[in-house]
Amino acid sequence: MLEKITIKDSINVVGNFKILQIREEVRIVEDGNIISSSYHRYTLAPGDSLENEDDEVINIANLVWTDEVITSYQQSLLS
Numbered sequence: 001m002l003e004k005i006t007i008k009d010s011i012n013v014v015g016n017f018k019i020l021q022i023r024e025e026v027r028i029v030e031d032g033n034i035i036s037s038s039y040h041r042y043t044l045a046p047g048d049s050l051e052n053e054d055d056e057v058i059n060i061a062n063l064v065w066t067d068e069v070i071t072s073y074q075q076s077l078l079s
Contacts, residue, residue: 003029011060017073018064020044022057046073 010023021043028036044050046065050058 001031003027005029008054008056011057013060013064017046017076018069019046020057020061020064046070 005027007025007027008022009025010021012021013019014021021041024040024042026038026040027034044053044057044061047070050061053061
């Protein structure tokens with residue numbers, strides 16, 4: 001039986017604005033053996049929607065994205 005499994009295998013907090021860099025591994029598994037894998041990366045900036053994120057990403061964002069960080073990031077976009 002083939003299965004497609006997606007896991008977030010790396011979540012990094014980067015820079016003064018606490019940008020989240022997330023790497024997902026997509027595995028194709030047959031009878032418990034990984035027969036293929038690939039990676040997808042994306043970033044989230046302070047204030048981005050967390051609607052489709054899992055609890056781990058949401059918890060990290062809520063921890064590092066303080067009001068001060070969000071305001072500072074938004075101001076940097078204006079300059």
